[in-house]
Amino acid sequence: MLQYRLMSDIMEIRVFFYWQKHEEIDYVARLEYFQCEESDVLKRGQEQANKLIEWYKERLQSVQKKARLLQQGSVSLDPAVHEQKLNFLRAHITELNRRMIAVMETSDKGFPTHIKPKNVSSSANDDQLVWLHRQNQRLNQELAEKTQLIDQLKRENEIVKRKQLQQAPPQPEKPVPIIRPSAFVRPAYQAYQINSQIYNNNAPQKIYDTLM
Structure with a gap:
């Protein structure tokens, strides 16, 4: 019974050291990964910083050139x-x-x-x-x-x-012409009525009313 207990304790100790060593390896691997990532980030930042420095130099040269042109009386940009x-x-x-x-x-x-x-x-x-x-x-x-x-x-x-x-002169008003008919002729149905009256009555009747 005592021997069995000792064997069990030894196994537990081995398992403990195994997991501890595994955790240490995992911990070191994570640190190495983070250090590599940090190095990459810094390198990319350095590249962008170098580009930014060049951009600052170009802008300063452009401003100095515009200042010289302004002193010469040349203005190329709206304020x-x-x-x-x-x-x-x-x-x-x-x-x-x-x-x-x-x-x-x-x-x-x-x-x-x-x-x-x-x-x-x-x-x-x-x-x-x-x-x-x-x-x-x-x-x-x-x-x-x-x-x-x-x-x-x-x-x-x-x-x-x-x-x-x-300033415009007043324009005279133009007279509006009045158009009157030159002759008036009764319609055909009125002429037919008058003709029928002539046959019925012997008295003379006026058939057409004309305005000449």
């Missing part, structure tokens, strides 16, 4: 369109910078597992709301200016029409 592009660029670059700062501030040792990363969407939404508010104000101002211009053009058109009516 309203330029303002829209600037507001769009400011909102997106501000959001991108805040997200990148939040990523760089997190480290392997100090990253809290029980707290979510800082949410930068609220600040980005605030910038977007400010941009939309400015756009709304600008569009309302343009609408008011165009409405005033349309009203002014309508008033000027009415004034021109009144002057034309006042």
Whole structure:
């Protein structure tokens, strides 16, 4: 009985170490997988960052070129369109910078597992709301200016029409001709009645009434 119990304990110990070793292998495999994924993510981010740096350089060169042309008196863009592009660029670059700062501030040792990363969407939404508010104000101002211009053009058109009516000479009224029939002939059935009366009465009767 004692020997059976010892054999059972030994089997339990072996099973325990087997599963523990299996869990350790699984744990190491998961860590290796996560490290590979992190490396791939960082490499893709580095590629995009290099492209972003090149894009910044090209945009800065373009801005410097436009500044030189502006000093020479050449203006190629409407200020309203330029303002829209600037507001769009400011909102997106501000959001991108805040997200990148939040990523760089997190480290392997100090990253809290029980707290979510800082949410930068609220600040980005605030910038977007400010941009939309400015756009709304600008569009309302343009609408008011165009409405005033349309009203002014309508008033000027009415004034021109009144002057034309006042300067135009009055046209004489043309007489309307009255058309009268040159002759009146009785219908055939009336002529038949008159003929029958002539045969019945010997007195002379007038058959046709004519207006000549």
